[in-house]
Amino acid sequence: QVQLVESGGGLVTAGGSLRLSCAASGFSFGYFAMGWFRQAPGKEREFVAAIDWSGGNKYMLESVKGRFTISRDIAKNTVYLQMNILKPEDTAVYYCAAAEGTGIRARPREYDFWGQGTQVTVSS
Numbered sequence: 042q043v044q045l046v047e048s049g050g051g052l053v054t055a056g057g058s059l060r061l062s063c064a065a066s067g068f069s070f071g072y073f074a075m076g077w078f079r080q081a082p083g084k085e086r087e088f089v090a091a092i093d094w095s096g097g098n099k100y101m102l103e104s105v106k107g108r109f110t111i112s113r114d115i116a117k118n119t120v121y122l123q124m125n126i127l128k129p130e131d132t133a134v135y136y137c138a139a140a141e142g143t144g145i146r147a148r149p150r151e152y153d154f155w156g157q158g159t160q161v162t163v164s165s
Contacts, residue, residue: 043067043154045137050159053127057163061122063137063156074140075113075120076152079133079161086149089135090122094143105131127163134158 049061061077076091090111091100099111110123120137138152146152 045156047156047159052162058125065118070118081133091145
């Protein structure tokens with residue numbers, strides 16, 4: 042059974058940091074590209090970051106460059122999103138997703154599996 046389980050969300054004040062984790066199971070993690078998306082109330086799901094199978098190639102949403110970092114630990118079947126200098130506009134439910142194949146994907150429809158999401162709230 043495929044599972045993507047996010048953790049690490051919470052409430053933080055502006056300028057603070059959070060580290061999201063996504064534990065994957067039930068599929069060959071090393072053969073999947075991974076991504077993070079977010080969805081704020083009343084808005085569409087938005088791409089945040091993606092990483093290829095090896096971890097060597099990454100792609101970030103322009104507005105989070107320099108603040109967020111995506112990484113993966115193949116031995117632990119886990120992908121991370123380190124979020125620094127958080128802003129109120131980063132408030133959303135953050136989702137982890139997996140796309141079969143090795144290359145980076147940025148569109149939700151290119152992803153095969155999704156987690157349930159974790160809430161991130163940034164207060165001003």
